[in-house]
Amino acid sequence: MINTENPPRGSLVPASIFVVIYAVWALLVSSGSHIITMFDNAVVGIICNNNPANVAFATLFTNLGNTSVITIETIILFIILITFRQYAYAWFTAGVMICANGYNWIIKHAVERRRPTIHHLVYADGYSFPSGHSVGSAALFGILIVLTILLIRSKFWKSLLIIIWALFPILIGYTRIFVHVHYPSDVLGGWIEGITFVLLGYAFLYRYYIEPKMLERHQE
Template sequence: MDNDYNLPHLLEITRGEIFLKKKHNNLTIHDTLIPGFIFLILYVIWALLVINQTSFIHSFDKTIIDLVSNNNATNIAIATKLTVIGNTSTLTVATIVLFIGLLFAKKFAYAFFTAGLMICANGYNWITKHAVERHRPLVHHLVYADGYSFPSGHSVGSATFFGILIVLTILLVKSKFWQTILIIIWALFPLFIGYTRIFCHVHYPSDVVGGWLEGTTFVLLGFSVLYHLYLNKKYE
């Protein structure tokens, strides 16, 4: 029998093919184009409801504000400290650090995916704020906040940044256990940051929901671009 086709050699090839298949499955997920468009539609609908100041939005905001608001000193101290994580300056520094780290790791596509997505999401948010021109709640703010209210910049920035971390965790972390733990942690950050913006009276709840929808839309559509331009070709 030809040595090229002996049993040990075939087993070795088979093991290699299985390894490559598993690696491929670990590093690629389904295209997120359709979910991205679904979130885009939800965001547009939500924005139109806010722009038209519908009774649903007024009722939604009042209900959530009544649930969240309180004068507990501990809650105030935690919320005013935690909300800083979503500041533009904080997320900008975090993005730069992550970008440089990915470059050093020679993950160039992921680095530019991160930077490009943060620039696009925050740039679009600035345009939307000045197009909608919704004023902030006319109550005492527990932290400083300027500019327009919809969508919440903290919610957009945190949903985008931590959404990127979720994507990178799925792509780069091999352990399913640590994938799950990290994804849960990253997902909690935008939720808590959005909560602080309502608690500190600087945003309406509908601003926060709009920010989450916008940030999630950018992450899903951005990943779809990464999938088609890089991942799908790399592991096809």
């Protein structure tokens, strides 16, 4: 059931725009562009420090973006949606997460960017671009934002939850830079990729589920 009278219209246009932005960003990273170097250096200079409280927060909070944690959270969300018979939303969730993380693996091995050489504050292996933590968190919490818009009636709770969901990927991305396992451009690329797949998934959800349901209601 759709608990909102005016769900945002789903379109491939915003998703296509993000695809282009992501493609340009990935090309700049893979080519070692000076623009990327300047961007990374500027952001690192602002974010990174040796404050013990910040180090403790970053090394702990970054674990919330681990693949295992994101996978468990996705499975729990999927089960909850199935339990409440929100089958379309459940498959929307699963589809976006599978595609986003699968594509992330492909891009990592296509670009083959090495991680920052500075001492890492947490363990990290594999290639650097894009940040898997950023992709996974942007996709999962982007899905939660979509579900909140569609299923929550109260404007207060809707606004509050959207703010909370948006903060998680921002903070997780911040910690990946702070603990020196990713360049800022990795994190930004991960956010763009995650958002892109959420937009693509919602475009299909709207076209094949929400729009037909709305037409049925108007015809009754």
